[in-house]
Amino acid sequence: MDDLTGASWRKSTRSSDSGNCVEVTDNLPDVVGVRDSKDVRGPALAFTAETWRTFIADVRAGVLS
Numbered sequence: 214m215d216d217l218t219g220a221s222w223r224k225s226t227r228s229s230d231s232g233n234c235v236e237v238t239d240n241l242p243d244v245v246g247v248r249d250s251k252d253v254r255g256p257a258l259a260f261t262a263e264t265w266r267t268f269i270a271d272v273r274a275g276v277l278s
Contacts (some may be wrong), residue, residue: 217246
């Protein structure tokens, strides 16, 4: 599940101007990748699409802050 080969990365719209940014990829089947935009060759996290949807829903609902 953690193969991010072919990922098309985009910077989060919530990223700050100070360089504290994350990039996500959602063009791979059933995998969402997350990485630090300042270290694009560094490690990346891979989540199942369902886990990522749950995380985003919880953030929007205020469950996570």
